[in-house]
Amino acid sequence: MASKRGGAKVRAERTPAGPDLASSVPWYRLMVLTRRFEDEAERAFRRGKIGGYLHLYSGQEAVAAGFLAAIRADDIFFTAYRDHAHAIFRGTPPQAVMAELFGKQTGVAKGKGGSMHLFDVPRGLYGGYGIVGAHIPLATGAAYALRYQGTDRICLCFLGDGAMNSGSFHEPVNMAAVWGQDGMCPIVYIVENNKYAMGTSVDRSTVVTHLASKFGLHGIENEQVDGQDFLTVRRAAERIVARVRATGRPYAIEAITYRLVGHGAADLFQPYRNKGEVEEWKQRDPIQILERELHRAGVLDDAQVAAIHKEAEEKVAAAIKYAEESPEPPPEELPRDVSAQG
Amino acid sequence: MPELRYVDALTKAHHEEMARDERVVVLGEDVGRKGGVFGVTMGLYEKFGEERVIDSPLAESSIAGVAIGMAANGLLPIAEFQFADFIHPAFNQIVSEAARMRYRSNGGYGCPVVFRAPYGGSHGTALYHSQSIEALYAHVPGMKVVTPSTPYDVKGLLKSAVRDPDPVLFLEHKRMYRLVRGEVPEEDYTVPIGPAVVRREGTDLSVFAFGWMLHEALQAAEVVARDGISVEVVDLRTLKPLDKETILKSVAKTNRALIIYEDNRFVGFGAEIAAIIAEEAFDSLDAPVMRLAGPDVPGIPFSKPLEEWFFISQEKIAQAMRRLAAY
Numbered sequence: 001m002a003s004k005r006g007g008a009k010v011r012a013e014r015t016p017a018g019p020d021l022a023s024s025v026p027w028y029r030l031m032v033l034t035r036r037f038e039d040e041a042e043r044a045f046r047r048g049k050i051g052g053y054l055h056l057y058s059g060q061e062a063v064a065a066g067f068l069a070a071i072r073a074d075d076i077f078f079t080a081y082r083d084h085a086h087a088i089f090r091g092t093p094p095q096a097v098m099a100e101l102f103g104k105q106t107g108v109a110k111g112k113g114g115s116m117h118l119f120d121v122p123r124g125l126y127g128g129y130g131i132v133g134a135h136i137p138l139a140t141g142a143a144y145a146l147r148y149q150g151t152d153r154i155c156l157c158f159l160g161d162g163a164m165n166s167g168s169f170h171e172p173v174n175m176a177a178v179w180g181q182d183g184m185c186p187i188v189y190i191v192e193n194n195k196y197a198m199g200t201s202v203d204r205s206t207v208v209t210h211l212a213s214k215f216g217l218h219g220i221e222n223e224q225v226d227g228q229d230f231l232t233v234r235r236a237a238e239r240i241v242a243r244v245r246a247t248g249r250p251y252a253i254e255a256i257t258y259r260l261v262g263h264g265a266a267d268l269f270q271p272y273r274n275k276g277e278v279e280e281w282k283q284r285d286p287i288q289i290l291e292r293e294l295h296r297a298g299v300l301d302d303a304q305v306a307a308i309h310k311e312a313e314e315k316v317a318a319a320i321k322y323a324e325e326s327p328e329p330p331p332e333e334l335p336r337d338v339s340a341q342g
Numbered sequence: 343m344p345e346l347r348y349v350d351a352l353t354k355a356h357h358e359e360m361a362r363d364e365r366v367v368v369l370g371e372d373v374g375r376k377g378g379v380f381g382v383t384m385g386l387y388e389k390f391g392e393e394r395v396i397d398s399p400l401a402e403s404s405i406a407g408v409a410i411g412m413a414a415n416g417l418l419p420i421a422e423f424q425f426a427d428f429i430h431p432a433f434n435q436i437v438s439e440a441a442r443m444r445y446r447s448n449g450g451y452g453c454p455v456v457f458r459a460p461y462g463g464s465h466g467t468a469l470y471h472s473q474s475i476e477a478l479y480a481h482v483p484g485m486k487v488v489t490p491s492t493p494y495d496v497k498g499l500l501k502s503a504v505r506d507p508d509p510v511l512f513l514e515h516k517r518m519y520r521l522v523r524g525e526v527p528e529e530d531y532t533v534p535i536g537p538a539v540v541r542r543e544g545t546d547l548s549v550f551a552f553g554w555m556l557h558e559a560l561q562a563a564e565v566v567a568r569d570g571i572s573v574e575v576v577d578l579r580t581l582k583p584l585d586k587e588t589i590l591k592s593v594a595k596t597n598r599a600l601i602i603y604e605d606n607r608f609v610g611f612g613a614e615i616a617a618i619i620a621e622e623a624f625d626s627l628d629a630p631v632m633r634l635a636g637p638d639v640p641g642i643p644f645s646k647p648l649e650e651w652f653f654i655s656q657e658k659i660a661q662a663m664r665r666l667a668a669y
Contacts, residue, residue: 076415110448121450126414131438137407138439144408145415148367148393167431171404184393337449338483340507 021297027069027089027230028294029308031061031287034085036312037094038261040320041084041101041115045265049324050101054115057085059260062286063192065089066233066255067156070241076124076146077156078139081116082192082259083128086158092120094315095322104326111329132197133159133168136189140172143187144179147248154186154245162197164214165205176250177219183248188240189215191254192227198263199272215252227255230290260285346526349519351493352382355500356420358530360390363418366504369396370405370422370458379424380460380519406432406457410440410509413455418504426461426513427473440509441484455510456503462515462554462604463653469641474605479511480582480614486510486535487581489552493524495579498533506535515554515604522557538585540592544574546667547598550589550615552578555602555654562659571667581611589615590623597628598666604654607635629669634662 038056045054057064060082068089071077079086087097092108100107101115109119116130126142129135139157146153163169179185191211195202203209212222225236233255244251258281262270270278294300346354360366368383374397377384387395398405402423409421423429429436436457443453463472480487488503488510490496496514503510541556542563551559556577563573576592578585593599599619601612616631634654636642642652 109446112448113446117446119447119450121447126411126451127446129439131434134407134434134438137404137435138411138414140404141408141411141413141419142415143411145412145417148412149416167401168403168407171399171401172408174399175401175404175408178399182393337445337447339444339486340449340452 021294022299024069024231024234024290025294025299027065027234028287028290028300029311030089031065031230031290032308033094033312033315034061034088035287036316037084037088037098037319040316041098042261042265044101044320050115051103052114054101054265055082055263056259056261056265057082059281059285060192060194060227060257061085062230062233062290063190063227063255063257064158066230067188067190067237069234070237071154071156074124075154075156076126076142077158078126078135078142079128079158080132080135080160080163081128081130082160083116083118086128087118087120087125090120090123090125092118092123092125095319098319098323099326102323102326103328104323105329105333106322106326110333112333133163133166135159136163136168137172140176140185140187143176143185143250147184147186152245154188154241156188156190158190158192160197161191161193161195161202161211162205164191164211165197170218173215173220173250174218180220180249185250186244186248187250188244189220189250189252191252192257193254194257194259196259196263196272199267199270201272212252212254220250220252222252222254224254224256227257228284228286228289230286231293258284343525343527345523346493347520348493348496348514348522349380349382351497351526352500352514353384354526355497356383356386357389359501359504360386360394362530365416365418366420367394367396367412367417368420368422369398369409371398371400371424373397373422378422380516382458383422402428403431403435406435407439409455409457410435410443410453413453413509414443414451418454420456420458420504423457423459425471426459426475427470429457429459429475433478436479436485436509436511437482441482444508445484452507453509454507456500456512457509458512458514460516460519461513462517463642463649464517465649466644467516467642468644472642474603474636476513476581477605477609477611480611484508485582487513488535488579489513489515489581490533490579491515491518491522491553491556491577493522493526495533497526498531499535499579501530502532502535505532510535513553517554518557533579535580536583536585537580538576538578538588540574540588541577542573542575544572545596546572547600547663548574548576548592548596549600549602549663550576550578550612551602552581553604555604558654558656559602559659562656562663565656565660566663566667569664571663573663584614586618586622589618593619593623594626597626598669599627599631600634600662600666601631602634602654602659604636606638607633608638610635629666632662632666634659
């Protein structure tokens, strides 16, 4: 095992042996849907329909999509607060997510959570978490439980670059490595390195900017991946998921990505980065990259693209309408589910 | 019925619950091969193996965190903290995640975890190994807090805590481990989380205590009985959910209340009991509610005289009882 420690590799898997391109069309459709969802959620925020905080995933879609495309229906996952797309990719109805953002009774958490705290029990979404890094030990323990119960299910743990500077990253990752020696920790840590922890860039927060390599310090195999390219992420994810499922050992991947929008909907001026940088990354928009690939492969034509965009607009418009028309939670909801007795 | 030490009753409870239900796992620092810093988990590793009895790295925040993840995903973990003082790094996990899991998931995910921690001062344990932490967690909705004071209760309450669908903080005053003995049935039984119990009947004043303070109070009640003061002593057993009914019933009977806790006095758990009595039994009172608690210093000091000044001794309790009875 020692020989495998710490060796991060950048992989480019553009081999024809990768996933069937036609099976990626539904993921293109979902990525278009979530981008539209985020745009409309931001508009609803500006209209005062959504209160509190709103963190959008625009620009990072290929990361969650690529990994969620690679797991089974009975696998589970944890993520941080930028969580709308993760839920929708997994099949949570967009209207139930939108209703949650609106704080309505029909939301996934009955309006108790809001944008950062989605949950979907039947689909194995163990939550978006509002305290940075706090979910990493939870995911690690949940992974142990999966193996303890004798299943071959696995756990995905999405986390941001900012979380990696907290103790709640190093502690559980160390435990995962120890348990993995006995095949008892089937977890994939997926670092979504979008370059900024709110407004502080990675290189101003850590000297070791190759984030994947930090897992190597704990004895966990790791690699980097181009997080803007869905097909590359998906191929890596399929390989990694199969391996973790077979070995019960943790694995880590750092997806290099970029959020094209502000940290939150209130982050209007973004003084911590320049416009040129954002413009450069817009040239690497994951939806356009996938669209080009599918086009080139002949599994997607212009008419389909137009239809997919129109369908996304309609679905999101319906989600907004549903959220607006849904009732507020009644006062009886306040004390409900504090404990099993009441 | 065999007479056991508090620590042995607790160990037996672990053995029985692990044998009864495969979902029960134990994790913490040195809980496995060593058998725990106080010997509570002795023999579990040999009997149930390392998948079920996990020696964790020294990382309290994540001991709590992984236990929460296990609990949300089908296991019944018992996480041991070597000392209650060491639980603070896990405060976020317990308050933000364990206590909130059921609420934020509409009851979809429960969190049936037990956090065990030895608390309280003993001789020379000093600043970082003596603290009482019950008030910090009893404050948090979604948490249950249990403080058994007898070998019978510690076995029965641990079983209830393991079987409870919600997170329970299980506090053991470390002085009791080897000092307190009592009869413990061999068979499986539980003591419900919630109800308090009257340990000594009396008519002149009521004492509310838990953990080691209960034993000091019972001794003091014996002493003042010689002066003709009849003290009723209530063992709270569970701090949350709190058995208000037993408290109010006792106050209605004696008309005087003395609340004893070792934690620092200010905003300590006893303040809540005093508030409840003031709000709901004002008409019963013949004297102001009295609290006897640890002084407001940042830790229990090491030096013998300073330590004695901190501790709530039988003498201090007897004195308070006399003062309250004379009011």
